[in-house]
Amino acid sequence: NAGVMQNPRHLVRRRGQEARLRCSPMKGHSHVYWYRQLPEEGLKFMVYLQKENIIDESGMPKERFSAEFPKEGPSILRIQQVVRGDSAAYFCASSPGQGNEKLFFGSGTQLSVL
Amino acid sequence: GENVEQHPSTLSVQEGDSAVIKCTYSDSASNYFPWYKQELGKGPQLIIDIRSNVGEKKDQRIAVTLNKTAKHFSLHITETQPEDSAVYFCAASRADKLIFGTGTRLQVFP
Numbered sequence: 396n397a398g399v400m401q402n403p404r405h406l407v408r409r410r411g412q413e414a415r416l417r418c419s420p421m422k423g424h425s426h427v428y429w430y431r432q433l434p435e436e437g438l439k440f441m442v443y444l445q446k447e448n449i450i451d452e453s454g455m456p457k458e459r460f461s462a463e464f465p466k467e468g469p470s471i472l473r474i475q476q477v478v479r480g481d482s483a484a485y486f487c488a489s490s491p492g493q494g495n496e497k498l499f500f501g502s503g504t505q506l507s508v509l
Numbered sequence: 510g511e512n513v514e515q516h517p518s519t520l521s522v523q524e525g526d527s528a529v530i531k532c533t534y535s536d537s538a539s540n541y542f543p544w545y546k547q548e549l550g551k552g553p554q555l556i557i558d559i560r561s562n563v564g565e566k567k568d569q570r571i572a573v574t575l576n577k578t579a580k581h582f583s584l585h586i587t588e589t590q591p592e593d594s595a596v597y598f599c600a601a602s603r604a605d606k607l608i609f610g611t612g613t614r615l616q617v618f619p
Contacts, residue, residue, distance in 0.1 A: 399552075428606060437515075437598060437611040438553065451606055453510075486552055496541045496602055500552035 397422065399489050400469075401501035409509050414474040414481070416504045420489030426450075427470040428498060429462060432484045444470060445492065477508045511536040513601050515610030523618055528586045530613045532599035535580065539601040542575060542582045547596045547612075556597075557584070589617045 400419040408414050420427050426445055430438040440454040444464035455462065459477075464470040474481055484505050488498040512535040522528050534542075540561040545553035559566045559573045559582065566573050570589075575582040586593055594617045600607040 401552075430609075438609040440606050440608060443606050454606075488552075496607070497543070497555060497558065498607055499555065500545075502550075502552045 399424075399487055399499055399501035401485075401487050401504050403504060404502065405505045405507070407507045407509065408477050410478055411476050414477050414506055414508075416472040416474075416485050416487075416506070417469045418472070418487030418489075418501060419469040420487075421499055424489035424491050424499075426490045426492040427464050428488045428490075429470075429472050430486045430488065432486060432503075434483075438486065441472070474506075477506075479508050482506055482508045511539055511601055511603070511608040513599060513608050513610040515599050515613060517613060518611065519614045519616070521616045521618065522589050524589060524591060526589055528589050528593070528615055528617075530584045530597055530599070530615075531581065532583070532601075532610050533579075533581050534601040534608075536601070536603060537577075537580065538603045541602045542573070543600050543607065544571075544573060544584050545598045545600065545609075547598065549595075553598060586615075589615075591617050591619050593617050
């Protein structure tokens with residue numbers, strides 16, 4: 396029973412490039428969440444998605460960031476034209492939904508912007 | 510929206526002693542309060558959770574208490590061991606997203 400799978404584990408980008416982070420939820424989970432963690436800080440909520448729907452994107456920066464969770468395939472967090480301030484660990488979590496709030500986290504993607 | 514505060518930010522204890530981490534939340538509609546443990550280079554792992562209709566919950570050396578009136582909840586770890594060393598996060602939610610505290614770095618010295 397695989398857990399939440401995130402890839403890549405580490406991603407290095409130069410300023411102005413695009414970063415794509417992928418997340419496959421646990422089997423049977425239809426709800427996906429993305430969080431960002433800066434060094435020595437807590438987890439900041441970014442976006443909450445269900446299959447083909449964005450439920451809450453109140454934590455997403457207004458520009459350059461987007462997320463999707465298609466009918467088939469993993470959830471994608473996309474950051475366009477990355478800047479140094481985007482360097483952080485990005486964690487994905489999934490839950491079964493339907494009133495079950497238990498979140499299970501992946502190991503994260505460490506994004507470094509040079 | 511919900512705001513969660515967590516104290517202390519760092520906590521050092523001797524092996525065998527108890528550790529207590531405290532959190533407060535602002536949204537009285539929050540009804541689910543999990544605690545996560547994060548080890549270096551890993552994702553957060555759920556260790557215990559409590560719902561607002563319960564005042565206390567125990568699981569071996571770990572317990573969580575909730576005071577709904579004061580909007581406080583706490584994590585208690587007894588008989589600490591070096592492998593308990595990690596960063597611990599509290600969180601609160603009301604059936605949608607979890608809002609996390611800023612974390613407590615616990616160090617258990619042998």
